[in-house]
Amino acid sequence: MLKELYLIARPSGLKRLIAVLVVTVLQATVQTIAVFSLLPFLSAVSDIAAFRRSALGRLFVQVVGQGSSDHRIMLAAGTLALGILVLGNGLSLFSDHYRTKFAFSVAQDLRVRLLRQLVARRYEYFLGINSSVLIKNLVDDVGKVGADLVLPALDLVSRVLIVVFMAIAVLFVEPLVVVIGGVVVLAYNRLVMHPIRRKAHATSGAILDGIRQLHFEIFQALGGIKQILAAEKGGYFVNRVGQASSRMVRAMARVPMYAALPRSGFEVLVFGGMIVWVMSSIVAGENLAVLMPRIGFIAVVAYRVMPSLQLMFAQAALLNSSRQALDEVTGLLREQDRWLAAGQPPADLGEDRLGWSHSIRFERVSFGYQGADGPAVAELDFKIGKGERVAFVGPTGSGKSTLIDLLIGLLEPTGGRILVDDRPLDAGRIGPWRRTIGYVSQDLFLLDGSIAQNVAFGCDDDELDRARVLEIAEIAQARAFIETGQASGLDTVVGERGVRLSGGQRQRLALARALYFNPSVLVLDEATSALDPVTERNVTEAIRRGGGEVTVVTVAHRMSTVKDYDRIHFLENGRIVFSGSYNDLVENEDRFRSFIADSV
Numbered sequence: 001m002l003k004e005l006y007l008i009a010r011p012s013g014l015k016r017l018i019a020v021l022v023v024t025v026l027q028a029t030v031q032t033i034a035v036f037s038l039l040p041f042l043s044a045v046s047d048i049a050a051f052r053r054s055a056l057g058r059l060f061v062q063v064v065g066q067g068s069s070d071h072r073i074m075l076a077a078g079t080l081a082l083g084i085l086v087l088g089n090g091l092s093l094f095s096d097h098y099r100t101k102f103a104f105s106v107a108q109d110l111r112v113r114l115l116r117q118l119v120a121r122r123y124e125y126f127l128g129i130n131s132s133v134l135i136k137n138l139v140d141d142v143g144k145v146g147a148d149l150v151l152p153a154l155d156l157v158s159r160v161l162i163v164v165f166m167a168i169a170v171l172f173v174e175p176l177v178v179v180i181g182g183v184v185v186l187a188y189n190r191l192v193m194h195p196i197r198r199k200a201h202a203t204s205g206a207i208l209d210g211i212r213q214l215h216f217e218i219f220q221a222l223g224g225i226k227q228i229l230a231a232e233k234g235g236y237f238v239n240r241v242g243q244a245s246s247r248m249v250r251a252m253a254r255v256p257m258y259a260a261l262p263r264s265g266f267e268v269l270v271f272g273g274m275i276v277w278v279m280s281s282i283v284a285g286e287n288l289a290v291l292m293p294r295i296g297f298i299a300v301v302a303y304r305v306m307p308s309l310q311l312m313f314a315q316a317a318l319l320n321s322s323r324q325a326l327d328e329v330t331g332l333l334r335e336q337d338r339w340l341a342a343g344q345p346p347a348d349l350g351e352d353r354l355g356w357s358h359s360i361r362f363e364r365v366s367f368g369y370q371g372a373d374g375p376a377v378a379e380l381d382f383k384i385g386k387g388e389r390v391a392f393v394g395p396t397g398s399g400k401s402t403l404i405d406l407l408i409g410l411l412e413p414t415g416g417r418i419l420v421d422d423r424p425l426d427a428g429r430i431g432p433w434r435r436t437i438g439y440v441s442q443d444l445f446l447l448d449g450s451i452a453q454n455v456a457f458g459c460d461d462d463e464l465d466r467a468r469v470l471e472i473a474e475i476a477q478a479r480a481f482i483e484t485g486q487a488s489g490l491d492t493v494v495g496e497r498g499v500r501l502s503g504g505q506r507q508r509l510a511l512a513r514a515l516y517f518n519p520s521v522l523v524l525d526e527a528t529s530a531l532d533p534v535t536e537r538n539v540t541e542a543i544r545r546g547g548g549e550v551t552v553v554t555v556a557h558r559m560s561t562v563k564d565y566d567r568i569h570f571l572e573n574g575r576i577v578f579s580g581s582y583n584d585l586v587e588n589e590d591r592f593r594s595f596i597a598d599s600v
């Protein structure tokens with residue numbers, strides 16, 4: 001696990017990681033010295049004559065000055081102890097803060113890496129995954145990796161070092177205490193902590209499942225709040241969220257017990273051990289005046305080592321119980337590596353657009369969704385000339401949206417190929433191709449931001465061209481409602497998914513967005529009421545006036561929208577069954593005539 005954590009932390013800077021470890025070793029060293037700096041003080045204060053005779057005392061007197069009085073030696077020993085204590089604790093504070101900062105920056109870097117990887121994914125990936133799982137991965141799991149894995153792992157290094165340094169140092173003074181203490185700690189670990197860790201691990205699995213379920217249920221309930229309220233089904237969703245929450249909370253309630261157990265156990269072991277030591281000395285008739293400074297010193301060592309020992313076990317338990325978050329995150333990262341190894345391009349975050357001059361061509365293109373029985377579209381073969389207006393019509397489920405997704409490069413054909421100007425639309429051309437397309441999708445998506453941010457989609461506020469937004473709004477017939485209906489004009493906030501706008505207003509904004517970047521292809525997947533024939537004519541004319549030649553690809557239900565289109569392709573069961581101009585089809589195709597009659 002430490003190796004995996006190292007691989008996750010490395011991209012945040014090897015130098016920083018080494019600096020964190022150096023500070024940690026320094027912290028452990030100074031803390032150990034701080035405890036031992038008490039030894040001369042305690043000995044000097046309890047029996048100065050004996051101290052002067054001891055090896056440590058002779059060395060100390062030499063440093064302070066041979067002729068120093070008892071008083072001076074005691075004060076010097078006290079000052080030394082005090083100074084190192086302050087230094088040790090100061091360094092501890094700094095070191096803890098430095099580690100925490102590093103661990104959290106690892107989580108931050110990880111989150112950005114995962115996000116970059118996500119936006120570079122093919123659209124198909126998102127069709128197979130619930131967004132609540134991704135939210136959990138990006139928010140909870142990555143947070144856990146920082147706070148419950150990287151940080152405890154670094155803390156663990158510091159704790160282990162403190163315990164080992166102390167043990168080595170005490171070995172010279174009280175070897176028997178170290179040997180007995182070591183055996184007790186190892187036995188305690190094996191007999192008590194080991195089973196607790198296993199239980200804690202199982203509990204954390206239950207908590208993670210609970211969190212996943214809770215995210216899923218809340219996401220589901222809030223996503224459909226309008227329908228839930230309208231159908232008066234609030235109770236059903238409250239029950240589902242409540243059940244998921246109660247499963248999670250029941251598991252969580254066991255965590256503090258597992259966390260507290262090492263602490264209580266150690267207190268009993270260490271202080272109980274010291275009491276037993278004193279009692280056995282009384283029984284053996286030993287001189288307590290000699291014993292007390294030793295006991296005092298061990299008590300100070302115990303006071304220092306105990307929190308480290310407790311934390312060491314608690315952190316080991318935490319690492320163990322957070323393992324699943326690490327597995328999920330490394331799983332996602334590994335997927336990225338596999339995917340790059342398979343020749344998939346990395347995220348295209350460029351700006352360039354694909355210049356094209358004459359045609360888009362589908363050559364026997366087929367596509368089947370994963371897990372579906374048959375292809376959603378099959379053997380699509382057609383050509384769209386630059387500047388043409390082409391429509392796809394057909395009954396529901398006939399494959400029109402799938403065709404559009406293929407055209408935009410959101411889906412990759414499972415058979416055949418798509419050519420732009422006779423060159424395949426391969427991975428390297430898809431980004432630039434999409435940047436030439438203005439797309440209004442069937443399920444409109446609006447940001448919970450201002451009207452301007454929604455039109456200039458993906459532009460930072462400082463590069464947003466407000467004059468252009470207004471100009472485009474005019475073309476999309478959205479200017480009137482922006483200027484008159486809403487008090488704050490372009491800065492009006494539209495609400496989550498645009499709830500504060502009417503359906504038609506949402507469509508007009510989506511259309512304005514599609515036009516903002518001056519597309520050479522306008523793809524409209526059932527953008528119905530916003531695109532009545534008059535608006536559509538305004539749009540194409542405005543683009544032409546701006547010097548652009550626009551190609552329009554439309555999926556429409558209302559035949560009046562596409563009456564004067566250059567070509568209409570009729571789809572049924574994923575195949576184009578006939579094509580022609582509106583008048584041709586009305587004249588020659590019974591199926592088309594009945595379709596018109598049905599769709600009116």
Ligand SMILES: Nc1ncnc2c1ncn2[C@@H]1O[C@H](COP(=O)(O)OP(=O)(O)OP(=O)(O)O)[C@@H](O)[C@H]1O
Nearest residue numbers: 127369370372376395396397398399400401402403
């Ligand atoms: N993500 C998916 N996974 C599996 N099958 C899908 C998926 N999306 C669509 N399909 C199936 O593919 C077929 C074509 O769907 P598509 O959305 O392209 O039809 P459409 O012509 O646009 O329909 P509509 O006019 O109702 O919007 C349908 O049978 C549909 O059930």
